[in-house]
Amino acid sequence: MIEDKNRQRTQLSDLGEFGLIDHLTKNFKIKQSSTIKGIGDDAAVLKFKNKIVVTTDLLIEGVHFDLSYMPLKHLGYKAVVVNLSDVYAMNATATQITVSVAVSNRFPLEALEDLYAGIETAAKIYNIDVVGGDTTSSNTGLLISVTAIGEVSDDKEVYRNGAKPNDLLVVTGDLGAAYMGLQILEREKEVYKVNPSNQPDLGHYSYIIERQLKPEARKDIVKLLNDLEVKPTSMIDISDGLSSEIIHLCKQSNVGCDLYEAKIPLDPQVISTCEEFNIDSTTVALNGGEDYELLFTISQEDFPKVKANPNFSVIGFIKEKSEGIHLVTRAETKIPIKAQGWKNFND
């Protein structure tokens, strides 16, 4: 929508693969002592004292993002962040990423430069090294595949399977904003199609739009938990929505859970936008996804360490498996939580 039509367009074929990779990664600096060799050989070479964690995610145009409202710089940033979120969910420190990009010829070099500027910004802010990747052509759209690596010491690592009955269920930040931001962007796209000269005022929605277009991973929470001397008994990041993440934690920990509707943290913009769209805000928080907050469980004895902290909301209790997984509504009724899952194959 905000494309500058007069910008220079350099054809990708003018550079070739090697020139292209060199060009796009020339500003990338190595910052981590664990990086022995970054881009430029058959493989990157890394050295760690501790265990490492490895995670990978694929973002595909038309499935995971829509370039009509997602600026390429933000897309590059988001592609990194969604992977780092998985590293932090292991209570680990993110250290390196590799990035593979496929683009069709409809993208000029300047578009790829924007994408890599977003990747570089994320690498700077999260203090990680870009140590490898691949740039290739596609016959159709744009896609980004990122693999993230992190380091974690034996006394810090947290899995999904450690939750115990009577543990507290805690979530960071607030939920549902990224999903409602997407609803606003989709609505504006439809308005734009009818009237391209319309200049929307999206100031009322700035927080929820930013949560969709430029999410952050909770690196700060890993540090905070460490400072507070709290080691979660289990942890997962919220990428698909609270309900499916709770189900993952409970299944892998072999436990049940009571989630309190009244305790789910919601930003005022989410509440007002849900009212505007006539959607139930609890449904949005449970199934919206893309929040990239952390969901974890702690022993009750750690409660004093987290209770006054505005970063954390205690939203439920872990139960015996036989008691099932339930939402306790504001009206004090219990409803079983079911995975809404992921519907990309259901188009």
Added chain:
Amino acid sequence: MIEDKNRQRTQLSDLGEFGLIDHLTKNFKIKQSSTIKGIGDDAAVLKFKNKIVVTTDLLIEGVHFDLSYMPLKHLGYKAVVVNLSDVYAMNATATQITVSVAVSNRFPLEALEDLYAGIETAAKIYNIDVVGGDTTSSNTGLLISVTAIGEVSDDKEVYRNGAKPNDLLVVTGDLGAAYMGLQILEREKEVYKVNPSNQPDLGHYSYIIERQLKPEARKDIVKLLNDLEVKPTSMIDISDGLSSEIIHLCKQSNVGCDLYEAKIPLDPQVISTCEEFNIDSTTVALNGGEDYELLFTISQEDFPKVKANPNFSVIGFIKEKSEGIHLVTRAETKIPIKAQGWKNFND
């Protein structure tokens, strides 16, 4: 071409993301002691004593492969092998991979099962663990993104930048076969379009077709070099063709090179097929690509250890940088070697 039209077709949407990943990876076994946690958490957890190497590659339908003659099982196998080849080029031991796949709804579950069967076969043969991945939908074709991890001790690691003047340039196996196999497959595809009932006899081309459809990575060479107590001064794998790999080695090592045309190893099927297509076999070896052989340099003192070995061909000498990079032809003339590079963006 050899698709069974009566095979069962299960829609991917019947499973959803989590059911799909569970289903496709349920047979994958963990074999490496360095794998602490494989698929099933936010990230895999690994532990190494030594340095690790990390490399990633993206294969895209219509750019890197054509499903009209590439069986999906072979494609899964090849996607793993091309990444392992980069690990072996560091003189490292491959240990883990992550695999991300995007498919459109035109693929039934059974097609993905074939693809993952190929991945599983490669994992077994090369003794690596599949520790993570992502399966998602695409609006168009199929793509596979693989990240491979390996381990290498400080006294074994080999980079591209260690070649010294007077070193010998050595290549494994033979060159140009994968490219000529592709020419045969492309020709048969055109024949098939005109006459679908035609049953081609490809027996004469079995070696070169296999080199295209089911390449192998030279894990055996890493072991052999170790057994022979030869540590290359530099090494690279041949994915884009001998000429561009020689240029990479020379540029990064800051040296020149004389490559002897008469010494380039060619299989008799490559020679006869080149004659049939009226293509110069040296050109094919220099620019064909996808051979996944290893190209390395050794000190002259190591020559006795490799000279009688049928796995190795000494094809040239490293020179001072000022002497340039040349092909010494059979007629004893010197021609500068130029990168043909990679033309995927030039369509």
